[in-house]
Amino acid sequence: MRVITGIARGRRLVAPEGLDVRPTADKVKEGIFSAVQFELEDAYVLDLFAGSGQMGIEALSRGAKRAVFVDSSQRAIRCINENLRNTKLERQAEVVSRDSYDYIKLTAQTFDIIILDPPYKHNHIANILPFAAAKLKDEGIIICEYESDAIEPSAPDGMVLRKTYHYGKINVSIFCKPSEEVPEE
Numbered sequence: 001m002r003v004i005t006g007i008a009r010g011r012r013l014v015a016p017e018g019l020d021v022r023p024t025a026d027k028v029k030e031g032i033f034s035a036v037q038f039e040l041e042d043a044y045v046l047d048l049f050a051g052s053g054q055m056g057i058e059a060l061s062r063g064a065k066r067a068v069f070v071d072s073s074q075r076a077i078r079c080i081n082e083n084l085r086n087t088k089l090e091r092q093a094e095v096v097s098r099d100s101y102d103y104i105k106l107t108a109q110t111f112d113i114i115i116l117d118p119p120y121k122h123n124h125i126a127n128i129l130p131f132a133a134a135k136l137k138d139e140g141i142i143i144c145e146y147e148s149d150a151i152e153p154s155a156p157d158g159m160v161l162r163k164t165y166h167y168g169k170i171n172v173s174i175f176c177k178p179s180e181e182v183p184e185e
Contacts, residue, residue: 008060040063044066044110060089061089071096114141115145136159142159147171153175161173
């Protein structure tokens with residue numbers, strides 16, 4: 001597992017060991033970041049269920065201004081901190097050891113991009129998506145990674161599905177807050 005591009009390109013990342021951790025494959029990660037490349041510059045990113053932190057680190061490497069990494073596992077928190085040190089991105093990061101649901105419900109912060117890559121088979125995305133949408137800035141996006149045999153998540157109120165991408169056993173849906181277009185006169 002490595003950072004694909006940007007200022008930390010090629011840096012190796014560590015992941016917590018165990019069956020509950022499933023790092024995003026490089027092919028999927030490249031597809032996700034290609035789809036949102038124009039929203040990354042100076043973005044404030046939330047990597048919820050962060051695991052190794054690789055998604056938030058990739059966002060920082062590609063130009064995001066700041067990233068918050070949230071995970072309840074102490075093994076994950078140690079890996080995130082080590083990966084941030086190794087990529088020299090720790091000054092742009094905040095690492096929070098907390099349950100993802102508690103964090104998203106209680107934080108006063110809002111984000112330009114929220115990444116949801118929770119453990120599979122638990123319906124986490126459908127349950128947490130409305131709370132995530134409430135913490136999104138205008139014209140923000142939510143990236144959801146889930147198993148291909150799961151039910152595709154529905155767009156929360158005030159958001160629309162931009163697109164769903166299929167990568168074998170993985171699907172990625174990107175939701176956005178539509179920009180308000182000024183009608184032409």
